Every structure is written in structure tokens, then in C-alpha cells.
Amino acid sequence: MATAIDYAEKDPHPNIIEDGPLDGVATVSDDRVRRMSVIPGFEEVTDAAIAGTEVEKNMSIMDAFKLYPKATGWSILLSTTIVMEGYDVILLNNLFGFPSFAARFGNYDASTQTYQLTPSWQAGLSCGANVGEILGLFITGIIADRYGYRYTLIGALALVTAFIFLLFFAENLPMLLIGEILCGIPWGVFQTLTTTYAAEVTPVALRAILTTYVNLCWVFGQLIASGVLRSFVTQNDDLAWRIPYALQWMWPLPIAIGVFLAPESPWWLVRKGRIEAAKHSLTRLTSMKRDSNFNADDTIAMMVHTNELEQDITRGTSYWDCFKGINLRRTEITCIVWAAQALCGSAFMGYSSYFYEQAGLPSEKAFDMTMAQFGLGAIGTIGSWFAMMVFGRRTLYVWGLGILCVLVLIIGILGTPAVTTSLSWAIGSLLLIYTFTYDLTVGPVCYSLVAEIPSTRLRQKTIVMARNFYNFWGIINYIWTPYMLNPTAWNWGAKTGFFWSGICFILFLWTFFRLPEPKGRTYGELDILFENKVSARKFAKTDATQFHGDTVRLPSVSESVGRKASYDHKETVG
Numbered sequence: 001m002a003t004a005i006d007y008a009e010k011d012p013h014p015n016i017i018e019d020g021p022l023d024g025v026a027t028v029s030d031d032r033v034r035r036m037s038v039i040p041g042f043e044e045v046t047d048a049a050i051a052g053t054e055v056e057k058n059m060s061i062m063d064a065f066k067l068y069p070k071a072t073g074w075s076i077l078l079s080t081t082i083v084m085e086g087y088d089v090i091l092l093n094n095l096f097g098f099p100s101f102a103a104r105f106g107n108y109d110a111s112t113q114t115y116q117l118t119p120s121w122q123a124g125l126s127c128g129a130n131v132g133e134i135l136g137l138f139i140t141g142i143i144a145d146r147y148g149y150r151y152t153l154i155g156a157l158a159l160v161t162a163f164i165f166l167l168f169f170a171e172n173l174p175m176l177l178i179g180e181i182l183c184g185i186p187w188g189v190f191q192t193l194t195t196t197y198a199a200e201v202t203p204v205a206l207r208a209i210l211t212t213y214v215n216l217c218w219v220f221g222q223l224i225a226s227g228v229l230r231s232f233v234t235q236n237d238d239l240a241w242r243i244p245y246a247l248q249w250m251w252p253l254p255i256a257i258g259v260f261l262a263p264e265s266p267w268w269l270v271r272k273g274r275i276e277a278a279k280h281s282l283t284r285l286t287s288m289k290r291d292s293n294f295n296a297d298d299t300i301a302m303m304v305h306t307n308e309l310e311q312d313i314t315r316g317t318s319y320w321d322c323f324k325g326i327n328l329r330r331t332e333i334t335c336i337v338w339a340a341q342a343l344c345g346s347a348f349m350g351y352s353s354y355f356y357e358q359a360g361l362p363s364e365k366a367f368d369m370t371m372a373q374f375g376l377g378a379i380g381t382i383g384s385w386f387a388m389m390v391f392g393r394r395t396l397y398v399w400g401l402g403i404l405c406v407l408v409l410i411i412g413i414l415g416t417p418a419v420t421t422s423l424s425w426a427i428g429s430l431l432l433i434y435t436f437t438y439d440l441t442v443g444p445v446c447y448s449l450v451a452e453i454p455s456t457r458l459r460q461k462t463i464v465m466a467r468n469f470y471n472f473w474g475i476i477n478y479i480w481t482p483y484m485l486n487p488t489a490w491n492w493g494a495k496t497g498f499f500w501s502g503i504c505f506i507l508f509l510w511t512f513f514r515l516p517e518p519k520g521r522t523y524g525e526l527d528i529l530f531e532n533k534v535s536a537r538k539f540a541k542t543d544a545t546q547f548h549g550d551t552v553r554l555p556s557v558s559e560s561v562g563r564k565a566s567y568d569h570k571e572t573v574g
Contacts, residue, residue, distance in 0.1 A: 026525075026532040026544040032312050039308060048301030050547055053522055055293050056203050056302070061389070064205035067294055071201040071285035075210045077258045078153065078197050079217050081190040084160065084251050086221025088183065089129065091244055094229055094370065096122055096482075100240040105173055109488060119482040119489045121173055126478030128177045130471045132184020133191065137471070140189045141319065141464040148268055149193050153259045156189035157252040167245040188471075192463045199451035199459070200267040201285050204522060208388045211451040212444035216381040219439060223374040230371060233364060267456055270303045271317075278303065303456075306524040309546055310457045313531060322454075322462050326530045330453050333514060334466040337397070337449045340507045342473040344401060344442055345408040345500030347481045349373065349435055369428050373435045380439030392519040392540065393445050393452075394511075400441020401508040407434045409501035415494025427494050452518040455527060513537075522546075 036042060065072065095101040102115040109116045117125075136156070144152045163186070166179030194217075198210040228247060232240040263285055269278035282296050314321050322331045387396055411430050414423055454462035483489040484496045492499075516539035518526055524546035534542050 026528045026534055026542050028309065028528060028546060029531070032309070035312055036308055042308070045301050045304050045308075046547060048295075048298045049305035049524075051295065052298030052300075052302035053524065053546075055295070055298065056205075056522060057520070059203055059205050061205045061209075064203050067286055067288070068202055068206060069287055072206065072210065074258075074262045074285065075198040075201055076213060077255065078149075078262065079194045079210075079214050080251070080255055081153065081157070082194055082214050082217035083221040083224070084248055085187040085190055086218035087225045088187075088221075088245075088248065090222040090374075091225040091229065092125060092129070092180065094226065095241055095244075098229060098233065098241060100232075100236050100238065103236070104238060104241070105176070116486070116488060119486045122482035122486070123479045125173070125177055125180055126482075127475045128180035129184040129187065130475045130478065132181040133188035134184075134468050134471050136185035136188025137192060137464045137468050139185070140192055141461045144189075144193060144196075144460055145317065148264050149197050150259055150262060150264055152189060153193055154256050156186035157256040157259070160186040161249065161252045164245065164248050167248075168242055188467070191467050192460065195447055195451050196460055196463060197265055200265040200456075201263075204520060207452060208393070208448045208519070209385045211448045212381065212384055212388070214447045215384075215439065215444035216378060218443075219374055219377040219381055223371065223378060226370045226374055230364075230368070266300065267303055267307075270300065270307050271457060275300060275304065302522070302524070305546065306456060306522070306527065309524060309527055310455050313527065314455065314457065317457050317461070319461050319465065322458050322465060326533070327455060327458060327462075329533075330455065330458075330530060331462055331465065333516070334450045334453050334462050335469040336507075336510060337446055337453075337515065338466040338470040339473050340401065340511070341442060341446050342470050342477055343500075343507060344404050344438070344504045345434070345497065346438060346443075347477045348408070348411070348431055348496070348500075349377075349438070369432070373432050376432055376436040377439035377443070380436045381444045384440050384444040387440065388445065388448065388519070392517050393449055394515050394517040394519075394536075394540070396441045397445045397449065397515060398508065398511045400437060400445070401504060401511060403437050404434065404442065405501050405504035405508055407437065408497040408504060410497070411494050412497025412499075412501060415492075415497060419493070449515075449518065452521070452523075452526065453516075456523050 039045075059067070096117055099115070102117060105121075106115040106117040108114075140152060143155075160183055163179060163182040166175060166182065170176040170179060195211055195214050198214065199207060202210050225244065228244045232243065263281040264277075266278040266281045266285070269275075269281055279296050279300050282299060286294065286296070288294055288296065314325060314327055316324075321327060384396065407430060411427055411434075414427050414430070417423065450463055450466050451459070481496075484492040484499070514536050516529070516534075516536040519540070521529070521544070525544040528544045528546050529539055529542060532542075532544075
């Protein structure tokens, strides 16, 4: 705790008020308050920011939907781009077990009397999209910061429209691989900008719902792809797999028109110093007549105050700055939270129809199970919105990993005896339970966490690195999973569950000790909690304020003119 300064002889900061320490409250350091106090007009900003923060924290979910219906609509529209990625990823992985695709690109295996792609080509094709996504993600972190989210997304939609031609007209495996790599570049753009946009156009009350909606779009894409493949599973010509690729052309144009009409993120505009444009964007995102307490100037002031606070904490906005000071901890959490999606056994879902067939189920029944699987995933994601309101992010994520660990362990045990029809259906049923649990907990909650944990100034680049860390492990998954499941390679089958249960348990331990609870926090409060190095398990119980130092504070304008000070409210999260 800093020592109060004696201002009796010479007060170098006349706008600073000496005050007693706030017990049990995470605050801004005294030095930081003094530095921020010299910013011209900052008293007025603080006064308005306090009012804006108070309104946002006291806003219920229903009030937030009434005030931000346009923001909800725009966020949903931009998130729809993820449907395309979810569609293609599950399309490719399930095509490996698709008769006409395997006959076109695979080799005949006499032992199983079926056509199979070699494990090396399965791994290569699956990794291709991830390699492209890594390139696209790093480019996004630079371009989006410079030109904004809307124009970056429109450019990515134009690219994916062109690259789909390579997939549709593929004549051999190398051509298919190049198409997957190139399509991965715009998909990398979609992966981060949709989550970032949702986090920046919505208030605290809606943040969890609209960031996790991205996961629902993934599930929708997977469900659509499974339905399309199911309708072509008995067709034996090349159109059976070309048409599913061609259907991706229906998305980019209408989405691009919507993105062009959408307002830019007000947080991005504030970071660029375009305050009036940020206010105009905020008014386009809200219906102010529905809430008499809402004031656009106060909300923009809250953004300005948080931005100035973060500028004082970390001046730079480069990738390297994500690893400096308190941002290192935030980067660690964001990266591992997203990587856990790939390391908790979710590869079983990506190869669901292929796995079912290797477990002994006919192709038709395998795709039926896949569709049921992703239907449950959609129900689970919607259920996560209500679960997060009650339990928060941390509880759902930690114990979700624990349940997934047990499920994949049971799958491994069931894979030990010789394959029978009853065991195949038992494993398939467990995969349905796994998918529901995953999409109720780890799957959607991840998107909320990665959007909330980084600082606002470094959010885009932190999410880029986290998603690329996920993609790195996704590439590793795509390399070893075909070998694990393919009967011509390691042929582990369901026994792969033993491997995933071990990794899942390690992740469970990490999240228990390192994952904080951001529920109900403004971005400014999260900055203060991280700066004060509050333990992950104490985040939910620690009060925080960005408007008060350890022993000194910046007065609001209302206090300066003699009215009752509005700074001394206390933001509390249970």
C-alpha cells in the first residue's frame, strides 16, 4: 500500500485528493492516478465515466436487450461468417469416411474392403486449413488495427469466394490441399474479428451471450455440413462431394452487404482518437429511447477512461507487448483456455462419422449419429447462456473439463474389448453425451473468456495469438488423430480416450489454479484486478474500482463544484 503524500508545502498535483485506503478493494496505483490527472479535461471524463460504468453494471439482461437490439443484430450477422468455417472443417473431416470421396482420392484396403485415404494425406489436408488460418490470423492483427473490423471482414469474404473455386474443381489431392490452405487465410480473419466485435459492441450483461453465440455458429455449420453429407451419402459420383463445397458460395455476398452497413466498433474508434465517430457508432448500436438512464456521452467517457488507463499501463500495442508486465498473465490465460478446446478430446467430434464407421457402424447410421451429435451441441450452447448467468465462466469451464475427462476415460475403457455392435452404439452414445457437455461448458465459455480476459488495447492481438496457439495444437491433432483411428496405422480406435483423459486432467488442474472469473466486470475493473495481481480464485470476491488510487484519487467535476461526489460507489461482484 502506497504512503499518502504531504501536499502542505508544495502540491505538484493540485487536482489530486488525499484519501484513506480502500480496504479489500483493488485500486489503481497512486502514481498512475497522478499521471492520468494531468491529461486535459480528465476530470470531466472521470465524472462521466463513473456515471457510464454505474449504468452498465446495473443493467439487467432484459434491459440490455432492449437498449442494444441493434448491436445484438449486427453481432449475430458478423458471427454468421463462422458458420462457413464450421461447415468446411467438419465437411473435410467427414469426407474421409464418405464413400465417393474416398473412392476418388483414396486407395483400396483389402483388409477392410473399403477405400481409405492414407493417414499422411488425411493429416495433410486437415492441417492445410490450419496453416492458412495461422497466416490469416497474424495478418488480421495488423490490418484490423489499422483499417477497422468491417473492411477487414469484407476483404476476407471476397477472398473466400475466390478460393472456394479451388475446392470445387479439385482434380487431385495437391489441388485440394492448396485450396484448403488458401481458404484458411480468410477463415483466420473470421475466427477473431467476430469474437472481438461481439465483445466491443455489447454491454457487460450481453457479453457472454453474444461472444458464445460464435460457438453456436460453429455448431450450425457442423450440423448443416452433416445434413448435406447425409443427403449425398448414397450417391457415388464426384458431384456427391463437389456440391457440398459449392454450397459455401451462398454465404459471402449477403454477409458482406450486411457487414458494409454495420457500424464500426466504438472501442476501435476510441483507440484511434475518433471520439465523435465512436459516439455516432454507439447511437447506431442502441435504442436510447428505451432507457432514460442511458447517456451515450457517459458510455464513451467510460471507454476513453479505460483506454487512457491501459495506455498508462502498457503504451505499445504490438504483439510483443502481449508478453510484457501484467499482460503476460492475460496472454497465458487466453492462450491455454483456447488451446484446451483442442486438447480435451474434442478431436473425437471432428472425426465423428469416421470414428463411428471404424467402430463398426454403417455409413448411413454413422452420419445419422453425427447429425444427432451436433443437434445436441446446439442445445448445449444455448443452455450455456443460462448456465453462465448462474454459475459464471470459471465454474462451468473448470468442472466441464472434469466431466469431459471422465467421459473420454470411459470411452477408452469401452474400446479395450473386441468391437461389437453393442459397444459401437455405447461409444456413439457417450460421444453424444460428450458433445452436449462440451457445448454446454468448454466450447462456448471459451469464446466469452478469450474476449474478456485481454486488455481492450491488446484484445485483437491477444486473441490472434490465442487462436494460433489453438491452431498449433489443431495441427498436431490432425497429424496424430488419423494415425490413432486409422486401421492401417496405429489402430487405437476408442482406446484413444485414455490418451485424451490424461491431457484433459492436466488442463483441469491448470484451470482450477489459474483461470479467473470475469463475470459482471467492466473492462476497466478487469484491468485493475490484473494489475493488483489478484489470485484467480479470489477474482469473484474482490471489489475493484478504476476511479480510486491506493491513498489518493482524482475528483469528479461534480465534487469540484460542491455537489455530492459520485466516485465513492463500490462495484461488487459476488
